Amino acid sequence: MSTPTDAPGSAVTGAAEGRGRPAETARAANIRDVARRAGVSHQTVSRVINGHPSLRAETRDRVLAAMDELSFRPNRAARALVTSRSTTIGVLVSKGFEYGPAASLQAIDSAARVAGYAVDVAHLDDAEGGSIRAALDRLLARNVDGLIILAPQTQTLAEIERLSITLPFVTVHSARAHDDHRLSVDQSGGAALATRHLLELGHRRIVHIAGPDGWFETEARVRGYRGEMEAWDCEPEALLSGDWTAESGYRAGLALAGDLGVTAVFSSNDQMALGLLHAFREHGRHAPRDISVVGFDDVPEAAHYWPPLTTVRQNFPELGRRCVARLLGLIGEDPAGRGPSAPAPGTVPDVVPELVIRASTAPAGS
Structure with a gap:
């Protein structure tokens, strides 16, 4: 009875064939394998592993892709023994x-x-x-x-x-x-973006639904709203407060539904904006025809609200x-082994938010 030939890719190859030697276990990828696959130095791979802030995004993405392809994961236990x-x-x-x-x-x-x-x-x-x-x-x-x-x-x-x-x-x-x-x-900057968008659409009576007292985001977003309104010589409206939930946004919407002079609302988060849209629609005021609404956060569901929500993405x-x-x-985790690699105090800027325009806002009077 003949012995079948090993299929291509078999672990038994070369001198090991026919000698009864066990197949070699595939060697786990190391940092130099990742460097070769990504076309970078092993020091660059170390910088990616340690989150070094000076790398270009495309370099980081290329190294991360190579790590995934090779199923490479940094060895925490080994690092703990060394460091x-x-x-x-x-x-x-x-x-x-x-x-x-x-x-x-x-x-x-x-x-x-x-x-x-x-x-x-x-x-x-x-x-x-x-x-x-x-x-x-x-x-x-x-x-x-x-x-x-x-x-x-x-x-x-x-x-x-x-x-x-x-x-x-x-x-x-x-x-x-x-x-x-x-x-x-930059929470204040994001709130200013939202308010400016409404002002540029011609809205002047813009109400802000604030978050609960005692939250940093609440205070910063109120500052951004008021600062932008004042920069446009518009009087900020009296604040309404919620607790981040859709239910509190719904209650705020009920309080606003009868004030036809208010043409726009900036909600301090998307969940409250959801409740706000519900209350307005229930009382015959439809966004964006009758009132424009902007949220904050860009939760995954915001693109699927009705109408899809204009919001500020963090x-x-x-x-x-x-x-x-x-x-x-x-x-003091320096990937190149040269000592502490922290950016100098005060040199790390805030992350800049982005306005995402969808269908819940339109020019005033449209």
Whole structure:
């Protein structure tokens, strides 16, 4: 009985054939394999792994594509032995289901994994000092290398400033303009974009539905709205407040539905805009024919509202990448082995938001 010939691609080849030797196990790809596949140096691959901020986007994308093709993942255990670090980032996050913080956390987790770090999350039960200290203690007990503080309530940030944190840390949003640890999306700039869009369409009575008190985003977006209205010599309308939910936007819409002089609304998030559109439509006011509506965040569903919602998009993946790159620099994680690689304090700009124009806005009187 003849022995079948090995098919192409068999693991038994060359001198091993016919000698009874076991097939070689395929070698796992290493950093130099990735460099060859991407056509870059192995130092460049290290910079991508560690989230170095100076790389061109096309170079980073090419290296990431090569990593995926070769199924290469940085070895956290090996790095921990060499660096005496846990290769774990702690994230302190407020409890809640708001899209912004949730999307920020997802972006941070993705950027950390690319850099070969794990993420350990501690949720705050509330903004009280005891809750914050307990959450910090949980993360410190797990020997994290650094902290990202994703708790955008002003009370939480004020409490954290009072604490003496010796571990490297970055805050996502802060009320202090020159905080060396701060990274953010330009919330005031995004609110000004939304308001300016409505003003350019000829609207003059524009109401702002603000978020709940005590949130950094609420305060920053109110500033952006008022500043842009005043820049156009328009009197800002009295604020209506919600709690980020569609239900609160619906209640605000009921309060506005009878005021036919109001021709546009800027909602501080997309969920409240959804409730607002519902209330208006229920009372015979249709967007954008009778009233224009702009939201904020660009949640995945915003393009499928009726009508599709004009909104302000926050680049959460970029925010996550910058947070992780900044934190690794503060930790001293330099991919080229030359010491700390953090950008100089004050040199990391806010992430710039983008206005996404859809069908919920139109010229006044249209």
